[in-house]
Amino acid sequence: MGKLILKILIFLALLLFIIMATPVDERSKFTGLKEDCFYHAIWLHDRIYLNPKPIDIAFIGSSHTINGIDDGLIEHELDSLKLSVANLGYCRYGDNLYYILLKDLLRMKKPKMIFLEVREDEDRYSHPVFPYLADALDVWTAWPWFNRDILSDDAVSLRYRMQLAGRKLLPADTLYPERKEDHGFASSVDTVPEAVLKEIKIKRSKHIWSMSSAERDFYMAFPRAYIRKIGELCREHDVKLVFIYLPEYASGLWQPLESSTYSKYGKKLIPPKEIFESTSYWGDESHLNQAGAKALSAWIAANIKKNTPVVKTGVSQ
Numbered sequence: 464m465g466k467l468i469l470k471i472l473i474f475l476a477l478l479l480f481i482i483m484a485t486p487v488d489e490r491s492k493f494t495g496l497k498e499d500c501f502y503h504a505i506w507l508h509d510r511i512y513l514n515p516k517p518i519d520i521a522f523i524g525s526s527h528t529i530n531g532i533d534d535g536l537i538e539h540e541l542d543s544l545k546l547s548v549a550n551l552g553y554c555r556y557g558d559n560l561y562y563i564l565l566k567d568l569l570r571m572k573k574p575k576m577i578f579l580e581v582r583e584d585e586d587r588y589s590h591p592v593f594p595y596l597a598d599a600l601d602v603w604t605a606w607p608w609f610n611r612d613i614l615s616d617d618a619v620s621l622r623y624r625m626q627l628a629g630r631k632l633l634p635a636d637t638l639y640p641e642r643k644e645d646h647g648f649a650s651s652v653d654t655v656p657e658a659v660l661k662e663i664k665i666k667r668s669k670h671i672w673s674m675s676s677a678e679r680d681f682y683m684a685f686p687r688a689y690i691r692k693i694g695e696l697c698r699e700h701d702v703k704l705v706f707i708y709l710p711e712y713a714s715g716l717w718q719p720l721e722s723s724t725y726s727k728y729g730k731k732l733i734p735p736k737e738i739f740e741s742t743s744y745w746g747d748e749s750h751l752n753q754a755g756a757k758a759l760s761a762w763i764a765a766n767i768k769k770n771t772p773v774v775k776t777g778v779s780q
Contacts, residue, residue: 487624487628488627489508489512490505490508490639491627491630492508492596492623493505493507493508493596494508494639495595495623495626495627495630496592496596499554499592500526500554500555500592503553503554503647503649504553505642506642507551507553507564507647509643510549510644510645510647511551511564511567511568511571511572513641514645517572517573518547518548518568518572518574519547519548519574519576520541520546520548520574520575520578520767521548521549521550521551521572521574521576521578522548522551522580522707523551523552523564523577523578523579523580524561524578524579524707524709525552525554525556525580525582526554526749526750527552527709527750528550528552528709529550529554529650530649530750530751530752530756531755531756532550532552532578532756532759532760532763533550533646533648533650533753533756533759534549534550534646534760535645535646535648536648536756536764537760537763537764538646540760540761540764541767541768544767544768546575547645549645549646550646550647551564551568552647553592555592556586556588556590557588557589557591558585558586558590558686558689558690558693559589559590559593559597559606560590560592560593560597561579561590561689561693562689562692562693562696563593563596563597563598564596565696565697566601566696569696569700569702575702576703576704576705576767577693577697577702577703577704577705578706578707578763579704579705579706579729580707580709581706581707581708581709581721582710582711582719583672583710583714583716583719583720584672584719584720584721585683585690586686587683587685588611588685589610589611589612589616589685593616594615594616594617594619594620594623595619595623597620599620599624602616602620603617606685606689608684609681609682609684609685610685648756650746650750650751650756651746651750651752651753652752652753653746653752654742654744654746655742655746655747655748655752657742660712663748664713667712667713667715668713668715670715672716672720679720683721683724690725690728691727691728693728694727694728694729697728697729703730704728704729704730705730705731705732706728706730706731706732707732707734707763708731711748712745712748717733718733719731732766734763738755744758
């Protein structure tokens with residue numbers, strides 16, 4: 464009986480290895496997420512892998528980036544510099560996904576500058592989409608310490624790869640038109656009522672951003688590991704890394720709590736607080752609307768112009 468169980472375990476282990484090691488069509492990983500984040504994953508793939516237009520400056524982050532960074536406007540403002548700009552934001556939080564998107568970008572393009580979104584504090588967990596878009600090796604070798612999602616990510620990755628393998632038998636299910644848009648900015652024209660923002664401001668004024676040094680070292684171990692990976696990857700490819708602060712409305716913090724971490728790997732960019740204080744610039748309590756994005760993006764473009772030599776050479780200050 465013991466030998467039988469051992470043989471079954473060996474068989475399952477080999478089957479698992481074969482499934483995880485079998486190459487998966489890169490685009491199918493993204494098309495499989497057609498129900499997530501307003502079908503944005505397929506645009507990300509096509510902009511990075513299929514669109515021949517270069518990406519000189521990329522913005523990577525969450526829906527804060529999608530809603531707040533007008534890449535088309537920034538590119539227009541930088542027209543004299545002939546720099547192509549792409550907003551590669553994706554819904555929800557997780558530095559491990561940003562690391563994966565950066566790897567994809569560096570594999571296909573030669574960016575000069577990466578803007579990585581940071582908020583009041585780092586999210587301490589794995590991005591929900593990480594096991595879907597990461598290569599098997601990145602899932603298997605995910606940072607293990609203080610990673611509560613490591614087993615669930617392994618299971619999701621295995622299940623998803625089995626689904627993708629099955630889709631090869633149904634080729635019509637994987638045929639999706641190429642997305643040819645150059646820019647990923649998407650934001651609302653609506654403005655949240657001032658009365659709602661007033662309530663949010665009162666509520667958030669009572670929030671205490673406090674954590675002991677020991678607690679912070681414990682809870683931030685996972686995101687810090689991927690921030691380090693991102694920083695090292697940018698350094699290896701001679702890409703300038705900028706951490707851009709995109710807080711929520713009335714957060715009360717004008718500097719991110721992990722500032723010292725960011726300073727190890729790149730420059731911090733803190734937009735004027737007047738942009739985030741304006742009640743006419745918010746589509747909801749967490750996301751800028753189109754007017755807010757226009758103001759923020761114009762400021763970012765001016766900042767990039769001011770540092771034109773840095774952008775052209777990719778040499779750190």
